[in-house]
Amino acid sequence: MKEEEEIEIEMVTPGEVLGKGSEVKAGKGAYLSPDNNTVFASLTGRRSLVHPSPHSPDQRPTVEVIGHKAHGPVPEPGCVVIARVTKVMARMASADIMCVGSKSVREKFSGVIRQQDVRATEIDKVDMHSSFRPGDIVKASVVQCNNANPRHVTRLYLLISLGDARAYYLSTAQNELGVVSAESMAGGTMVPVSWTEMQCPLTGQIEQRKVAKVGA
């Protein structure tokens, strides 16, 4: 009997009160209503309290609702994604986003790596075919989408088709980002040699890529 009561208290449905805004913070699956400063649940699931770290200035515990349906993640600006390159063109490369962070997506998202986002130095002299090839697995980070990027506006030659304004813009302009795995023309999985070269183990041939630095 008592167990049932405890379960009733812990399991919540959308719209149920989880606490006052002055006592708890709203975490995942909960939201704070501005009118009456109350935290309500937005999912069906188990209620859990996360205690704050002792260093944080706000000592309120965070209340979360853990739902039972696991959603496919959605790329957010700033997160690191793993994508497979599908097309390489003169000024950009298209890629299909397969994983966001460490979770794989339910449905693939389209991403675009523009010439100026391939690396941080000498961005005008980037040759897309020496950086990526179709079929490469790259690690990239999501840039702010659409026309929020002022550099994009000043470069007139980059006002390309309208389809690009709606894809996720990906950037590999960091040492840890870039090609993670690639197949050589002979078919073997290549080994990174430097940040611009990868070598095929079967033939010894060196191919050019923008390689990601593997963690030390």
Add this chain to the structure above:
Amino acid sequence: MEYVSPEGLRLDGRRPMEMRQLRAELGAVSRADGSAVFEMGNTKVIAAVYGPREVQNRSQQMNDKALIRCEYTMANFSTGDRLRRPKGDRRSTEISLVIRQTMEACIMTHLMPRSQIDIFVQVLQADGGTRSACINAATLALADAGIPMCDLVTSCSAGYLNSTPLLDLNYVEDSAGGPDVTVGILPKLDKVTLLQMDAKLPMDIFENVMQLATEGCKAVANYIREVLLENTKQLENRRGV
């Protein structure tokens, strides 16, 4: 015609303030992200929710919130006569719009930008109150899909025949030509998201009828909450938590 007998019984034996029997089932469509079957008496409705997923029509994509699409259809066999209904007929379009606006008010769309959520509702058996049953089924399906909502949306209809406010009209009472008030509320937040009426009512009687419909909505909300909690408990048992 007499819709309320002198003893106070309606045509199907209910009291004026009595709702029809409710029944709900989650997860009927296994391929959908969330689905539900909802029955109010003889009215049977199935809802399936797909999403959040990438927007298929790029021109409609919104950068700060999710796109909600809703489609309401009636099966050919749902009414007494087997009618082949055209897909875009006026009543279906209107009810699709109504359901979409009602659900949009409670789904937290700002948490899922550049994505779309599809709600498909089909009436399997129509016996009055299909609009309300569809909204209730859509709420259950959205909750089953784990889409964040600020509250459950429940809906119920009420009418006024033979000088009596009647709760949850069935088809015969609905076709009587009296007023039919459909109310959709957010029960815990106590807010109204849908209010429709056909025909005319004097203001004081309207208040009574709307109050009755709101109470019906709260009863539906309690039932929906029980169903959701029961379903979650079963899922947890299967996972071995």
